[in-house]
Amino acid sequence: MTSPDTVDVAIIGGGAAGTLTAVHLLRTGRPVRVAIVERTDRLGRGIPYSTTNPRHLMNVPASGMGGLAGRPGHLVEWCAAQGEPVEGAAFVSRPLFGRYLVALLRDAIAGAAVAPLAVRDDAVAVSRSGGRLRVALAGGGEIDATRVVLATGTPPAADLPLPAGAWPRDPARYLTDPWAPGALEALAGDDILLLGTGLTTVDVALRLSEQRPSARIVAISRPGLLPVTHRWPEGAIEIGYRPPPPGTTLREQARAFRAAVAAARARGADMPTRSTPCARIRSDLGGPPDADRRRFLRRYARYWLIHRSRMAPAASGWLQELRDAARLRIMAAAITSVADDGDGPAVRLRPRGGGAVETLRVDAIVNCAGPADSPFAGDSPLYRSLRAAGLARPHPLGLGMDTGPGGAVLAADGRPSGLLYTLGWLRRGELWESIAIPELRDQAGELAAVLS
Ligand SMILES: Cc1cc2nc3c(=O)[nH]c(=O)nc-3n(C[C@H](O)[C@H](O)[C@H](O)COP(=O)(O)OP(=O)(O)OC[C@H]3O[C@@H](n4cnc5c(N)ncnc54)[C@H](O)[C@@H]3O)c2cc1C
Incomplete structure (x- = not known):
């Protein structure tokens, strides 16, 4: 048996989340040895940005879709530098965004202090190995890593229950x-x-x-x-809405949200969802579970989603x-x-x-009903192994995995791991809004600061 590859950071999953994590780590200029494990040939693009269909569009205007933390306009700058200028207000195609992610990774590799290891394989287990972690691959190989980042995206869809x-x-x-x-x-x-x-x-x-x-x-x-259909940029009108004060009940928040949507749309505007009651609901979800948060998920989340993901x-x-x-x-x-x-x-x-x-x-x-809520619910050997080793546990709301500030995965005893981190969809229970590119780039930037 060959000896394991040894790295500082092993990233499992090479979609947008894993790629942006690698990009931010490589751009630090520090000699961090990085491995990216991706089971498909979609390294850099992941699921949404592997499409070749030009009618598959981004659902957010280009001006906010840059992949670098602190630089939301970077996609527009990159398009201009490519000789393919786009308006900030444009909804660019997802194939174009996929090319952008691949270019970001390629450029980060070219400027990196240490070239990363790209591993085309399925990570099937993570276990403790001394003070480090060992990633087992379906092909028989192993990677020893000081820290591991889970960037596996969404689990497969779950069957809807049938009476x-x-x-x-x-x-x-x-x-x-x-x-x-x-x-x-x-x-x-x-x-x-x-x-x-x-x-x-x-x-x-x-x-x-x-x-x-x-x-x-x-x-x-x-x-x-x-x-809901985007009305941006024509709809980018300041509607002067202020989130309700702390202590407002969920029912009152929902009523305020509906009124704000109606007022905004009557004026031809879009809801600026980040400054609405959604933001409050989201931060409320970050605390310990309670009946209000469960009720939000049961009763309101589906309506909130059609406004948030337009x-x-x-x-x-x-x-x-x-x-x-x-x-x-x-x-x-x-x-x-x-x-x-x-x-x-x-x-x-x-x-x-x-x-x-x-x-x-x-x-x-x-x-097309979307992924299962929990990565632990299906038959993923990787998540079975993480749970069996006590390295991770489901979030109490059943959404994703239990995580703490900075994306540290909480172990079975509830303590934040200093070895295992995650970002994106898997932090939904903690953050609720944790899937779109702006969230991924910020989380990737934070992770790089901790891991480099
Ligand atoms: C159809 C669609 C359209 C979207 N449009 C937008 C948009 O316009 N704007 C926006 O901001 N967001 C959009 N999103 C949200 C989107 O989820 C994120 O932007 C982003 O693509 C999520 O990336 P990810 O890396 O977390 O997940 P993924 O893209 O799913 O990548 C995860 C990767 O991990 C790999 N992987 C998983 N498990 C393993 C394993 N055990 N071993 C090895 N590899 C593994 C998978 O093969 C996959 O490539 C869209 C999502 C979908 C589904």
Whole structure:
């Protein structure tokens, strides 16, 4: 057996979060030995920015999407330096953003004191090894690291619970990972049901409608609400809203939020969500769990999400064209059963607010409802090993993992680890808003300061 590679920092996951962590570490100019472990060929881009479809747009204007901490305008500067100038107000394509991330990493490597190790493999376990950590790889290799950063992004989608029946087992009939290369192309038939009405559904509906000119798509969720359309920059109007004072109840915050949304939109403005009650709800989520926070997750989070993760205006227009052509239908409904007799799934739906139960016969179903809440819920060997070793534990709200300031992972005994760190989606329980590029770049900058 070969001896393990030895590094200062091993980053598991080479999507935007892992890449920006490596970029910030390498840019410190200090001789930090870094390994990035990525199981796919998407190093630098991760899931959202590996798409080659130019209609897959960023959902935030370019002016705030720079990847370097303290430099939100860096993407716009980079585009200009490439000879491809973009307006700060533009919603650039995700393929372009993927190129930007890859370029950031390439440039950071070129200027680094020590070249990093890029490892194409699956990290399957992390264990203690003396005062360090050892990362085991599916291919049999090992990496000894002084510190490890978990940048594994979101876990796979969880099956929605079904009152009766079962989800089909054939991936051509029921697809759980719409990002798997070639999976959408392999779906059976043109009548397709999408579970969920969020941003993943927007992506998948656009891709399917291009791939299959005769596709008839139905997308369902309980509220049946698509993400709100951005009105930026025309809508970037100061609405003079101030968050409610401390001690305001959740119900009062929600009422204030709805009133502020209505007032903003009546004036043609977007909600500047960072200065609204959402910000308060988010910081409230950072404390110990209580009934209010659970109620927020149960009752309000879905409405909050459609305002927080909005759609680029062009994407909204393309969807509307599909709806006008009766190629896309959005339904507010709950699934009561699924039966598969070989002719394609028969899905029984109960419309929201009553009405007759409807049976929809489709060729295939795609789960676009988003990831499971906890990385520990599925069958990930990596997260099983972390838990078994007492190195990590789930967040009490069931969101991501339990973490402390600076992204330190909390061990089974609740103490912050000095060895294991994380960023992005896995800090959702602590921070709630911890997934978009601005959050990732700031967290990556903080991590680099601690780890270098
Ligand atoms: C469709 C979509 C559109 C989005 N659009 C925007 C947007 O416009 N603006 C914005 O700010 N945010 C957007 N987001 C949010 C987005 O999640 C973040 O911007 C960012 O891409 C998250 O990066 P990540 O590295 O955490 O996750 P990922 O991109 O999922 O990367 C994680 C990586 O870790 C690897 N990995 C996981 N486990 C292991 C393991 N055990 N061993 C080795 N490798 C492993 C995976 O292969 C993957 O490449 C979007 C998200 C989605 C899904």
